[in-house]
Amino acid sequence: MGNREFKVVGKSVKKIDALSLAIGEAKYTADINLPNMLHIAFLYSPYPHAEIVEIDTKEAEKTPGVVLVLTYKDVPNTLHTTAGQGYPEPSPYDTRILDKRVRYVGDRVAIIAAETKEIAEEAKKKIKVKYRELPYNIDPEKAKESERIPPEGAYHLLPTIYEPEKNIAAGITLSVGDVEKGFSESDKVFEDRFEIHYANHAALEPHAALAFYDERGRLNIVSTTQVPFHARRITSRVLGIPVKDIRVIKPRIGGGFGGKQEVFLEQVVGLVTYKTKRPSKVVLSRKEVFISTRTRHPMITWYKAGVKKDTKEIHALRLKALMNAGAYGPHALTVMANAGSKVLPLFNKIKHLQFEGFSVYTNLPVGGAYRGYGATQGYFGFNVMLDMIAEELGIDVLEFFKKGHIKKGETSPIFEKLGEGKEGVSQIIRSCALSECIEKGSKAIKWHEKRRKKIRKGDKVRGVGAAILMQGSGIPKIDMGAAYMKMNEDGSFNLHIGATDLGTGSDTILAQIAAEEIGTSIDKIIVYSSDTDFTPFDVGAYASSTTYISGGAVLKCARKIKEEILKVAANMLNVPQDALFIEDGTVYTKDRTQRVTFSDIALYSLYSKDQHQIQSVASNIGLESPPPFMAQFAEVEVDIKTGRIDVVKFVSAVDCGQPINPALVEGQVEGATVNGIGYALWEEYVFDKKGRMLNPSFWDYKVPSIMDIPEMEVIICKTYEPTGPHGAKSVAEIGINGPVPAISNAVYDAIGVRLKKSPFTPERVLNAIKEQGLKL
Amino acid sequence: MKIDFIVNGKKVELDTNPTRRLLDVLREDLGLLGIKEGCGEGECGACAVLLDDKLVHSCLVPLANARGKEILTIEGLKNTEAYRIIQDAFLDAGSVQCGFCTPGFVMSTYALLKNNPDPKEEDIKKAISGNLCRCTGYQMIIDAIKLAAKRGEKLWKA
Numbered sequence: 033m034g035n036r037e038f039k040v041v042g043k044s045v046k047k048i049d050a051l052s053l054a055i056g057e058a059k060y061t062a063d064i065n066l067p068n069m070l071h072i073a074f075l076y077s078p079y080p081h082a083e084i085v086e087i088d089t090k091e092a093e094k095t096p097g098v099v100l101v102l103t104y105k106d107v108p109n110t111l112h113t114t115a116g117q118g119y120p121e122p123s124p125y126d127t128r129i130l131d132k133r134v135r136y137v138g139d140r141v142a143i144i145a146a147e148t149k150e151i152a153e154e155a156k157k158k159i160k161v162k163y164r165e166l167p168y169n170i171d172p173e174k175a176k177e178s179e180r181i182p183p184e185g186a187y188h189l190l191p192t193i194y195e196p197e198k199n200i201a202a203g204i205t206l207s208v209g210d211v212e213k214g215f216s217e218s219d220k221v222f223e224d225r226f227e228i229h230y231a232n233h234a235a236l237e238p239h240a241a242l243a244f245y246d247e248r249g250r251l252n253i254v255s256t257t258q259v260p261f262h263a264r265r266i267t268s269r270v271l272g273i274p275v276k277d278i279r280v281i282k283p284r285i286g287g288g289f290g291g292k293q294e295v296f297l298e299q300v301v302g303l304v305t306y307k308t309k310r311p312s313k314v315v316l317s318r319k320e321v322f323i324s325t326r327t328r329h330p331m332i333t334w335y336k337a338g339v340k341k342d343t344k345e346i347h348a349l350r351l352k353a354l355m356n357a358g359a360y361g362p363h364a365l366t367v368m369a370n371a372g373s374k375v376l377p378l379f380n381k382i383k384h385l386q387f388e389g390f391s392v393y394t395n396l397p398v399g400g401a402y403r404g405y406g407a408t409q410g411y412f413g414f415n416v417m418l419d420m421i422a423e424e425l426g427i428d429v430l431e432f433f434k435k436g437h438i439k440k441g442e443t444s445p446i447f448e449k450l451g452e453g454k455e456g457v458s459q460i461i462r463s464c465a466l467s468e469c470i471e472k473g474s475k476a477i478k479w480h481e482k483r484r485k486k487i488r489k490g491d492k493v494r495g496v497g498a499a500i501l502m503q504g505s506g507i508p509k510i511d512m513g514a515a516y517m518k519m520n521e522d523g524s525f526n527l528h529i530g531a532t533d534l535g536t537g538s539d540t541i542l543a544q545i546a547a548e549e550i551g552t553s554i555d556k557i558i559v560y561s562s563d564t565d566f567t568p569f570d571v572g573a574y575a576s577s578t579t580y581i582s583g584g585a586v587l588k589c590a591r592k593i594k595e596e597i598l599k600v601a602a603n604m605l606n607v608p609q610d611a612l613f614i615e616d617g618t619v620y621t622k623d624r625t626q627r628v629t630f631s632d633i634a635l636y637s638l639y640s641k642d643q644h645q646i647q648s649v650a651s652n653i654g655l656e657s658p659p660p661f662m663a664q665f666a667e668v669e670v671d672i673k674t675g676r677i678d679v680v681k682f683v684s685a686v687d688c689g690q691p692i693n694p695a696l697v698e699g700q701v702e703g704a705t706v707n708g709i710g711y712a713l714w715e716e717y718v719f720d721k722k723g724r725m726l727n728p729s730f731w732d733y734k735v736p737s738i739m740d741i742p743e744m745e746v747i748i749c750k751t752y753e754p755t756g757p758h759g760a761k762s763v764a765e766i767g768i769n770g771p772v773p774a775i776s777n778a779v780y781d782a783i784g785v786r787l788k789k790s791p792f793t794p795e796r797v798l799n800a801i802k803e804q805g806l807k808l
Numbered sequence: 809m810k811i812d813f814i815v816n817g818k819k820v821e822l823d824t825n826p827t828r829r830l831l832d833v834l835r836e837d838l839g840l841l842g843i844k845e846g847c848g849e850g851e852c853g854a855c856a857v858l859l860d861d862k863l864v865h866s867c868l869v870p871l872a873n874a875r876g877k878e879i880l881t882i883e884g885l886k887n888t889e890a891y892r893i894i895q896d897a898f899l900d901a902g903s904v905q906c907g908f909c910t911p912g913f914v915m916s917t918y919a920l921l922k923n924n925p926d927p928k929e930e931d932i933k934k935a936i937s938g939n940l941c942r943c944t945g946y947q948m949i950i951d952a953i954k955l956a957a958k959r960g961e962k963l964w965k966a
Contacts, residue, residue, distance in 0.1 A: 286846075739933060
């Protein structure tokens, strides 16, 4: 199977929607305008923690053009989570559409709907609010002793640690072996603290949603969502409208990265349209995206590792993680858990392991899903610690990586012990080219020529550093995707999938998977996706699941329709089915003496005999979650006078199984890498002492532009994952995890200073130089 | 207040508030939805248009500044040979992911190649330094622009 010849898979076919996107004809949510449509604005809290004592909306309501003003008194008060996860969500029910209490600067106070956006924005200034300020806390290490943040009655659907009175949003502890014993048996123990920071997804398209009633009186919601089916379920519950009366559609979407795996606009447009019986739309401004949507969860990690000198191996490892959930808890359990579950199995030979993770509430912006999802946070300290240990042991860290990492045929007890907020699923690694990734990546960065050389020109010193990573491919035994196909009389196929293309190109690769399996070309596959009325269920685009989970569904579906095609062809040709094969949209007898085209078959089945629709449907759940692997390498130049770091070159070598579309794989890896470099060096929420974000704009929150990016190289180390569709694993997230540790390690290589707190701004670098001293 | 200007070769006269952003007028009044709003503060370039042949971020231009001038948007460009070359290059180089930023990049590319048919890598970088893309990592966009420069050599030099 590993050397299978493909015709459509493995080719960089153009994205099927690329043309309409380039012309600007593809419709995004904000591009949809309906007659008589209302525009929505939000009033936000200026305080980190306060109670609304009085709220007077009379003046706002009198403004000409204002149609509706909603406060906490006017909306359903159902506690829910905005996390767009499967049911039961592993996130606490601690959120209301609007509440009497506000919990961070940027929490919603009121909803205003008016004839134009300008009127709504003007009117919100006329709402008079009297607040009673409450004690607040923005320090996660003080959360347990601080004023309670979550509302009374907040609860968790899962039997997990949830102590709202102590601001504990989630907790997990687990052990393998006896870590204390392991430390005492070790020759040298390393211990360090790492801190990784708040960041924004900064998808170019701001969040937006639109609602309207169709002619049958059903509520239609168009949204920039990664999770249309979860959005339907959550909106239904929050508004008390039956699922059958709601349709959620995702049109084209301008990037997600996890930021749109969150349901906080759908219920608002739904409610406004329900109350006014008019279409309504909300499009957030960039500032609103920064202050009121979701962020990367900041995390403090403490790593402690015991090493044996004779074996030169890690004997015991403890990871303690303290995650800052912000004011509400979407993904508070699972992101924190992933810091362990996506990191610890990578070095699977460690005998004694302990993971202890807590997520706590603070009066700061709300964390959520963000590409990397906990792995980014966990891998920072992990890779820096490995670099420290290798140095102490006097071995090249790449050799240390190669010896320690999990290999094909191996497993880790963590797979079974730690999953998405509950036990995981045990699995054996069936494909892994991480050693090859390390080899090839190190050649591309010229590791052996540059490492430990500290090449200096004036104040600028160069160094190289590396990081190794794994992620997953969907959430095993939880995530499900389904597909439906039907054949048309010209031999084309409609492929309907619940899966959600965020700009990643998943519509294209799912079409490639179908075309490959059926034996036709990709232009014969008409993809329709992400519409709760017309496509089968899919959990949505998150957890690196679409290629593996939804792709698996498409593969099964294609196999079934292929069977059906062969059956009809056999009847037409009057030969046994097993005497037939398919090539390029035509069915041949094995001796090639007879043939019928797909079009002949479809016409026959629709109009001639035994008339029926050739069609198929299939569902797929992942029984395992095969990890993609990656080695990332940074070459940096550090200015020891200014503290500025320039990344000169960045190499990512990835094993994502069989790439379905190599160009899209490269696009995913490059995009994730640049996002990771921006995160490592510049992107940062700057807060004042009350937790107000001081830089909510692209002027002050620095998303990398073309001028900031280094020379980049992506190397694909192909494997064949036997459980994946056509051998594929995931690829979307992993590339964002390595830049922070690889750059930190490269800076150490250059100047002998360890950076343990991100982002690595010139100020932090200079401080670290001051504290630790240069070693040139 | 009445304001007249030319959009994509057609004369337009609007009676509206001259302080409105050109972006809003183009999107809302004229239905030119290929122009996107990514930030509203002139940083992301998703709303780029040509105003009298000069590349501008339409979110920063008050309508009054467009009076009597000629505006070219992605909708006006798309029926031209120049556009076809740029579009094919973007598609072939795989530089379109979510596509939200793409019309802006296409406008910047057109503005570059029209004035500099044989751009060096630094020129390309400078030309698109006002456009943000969060999906691709830019490498593929640079490849696309190089490809467009080469393929349209005759046209750009004409």
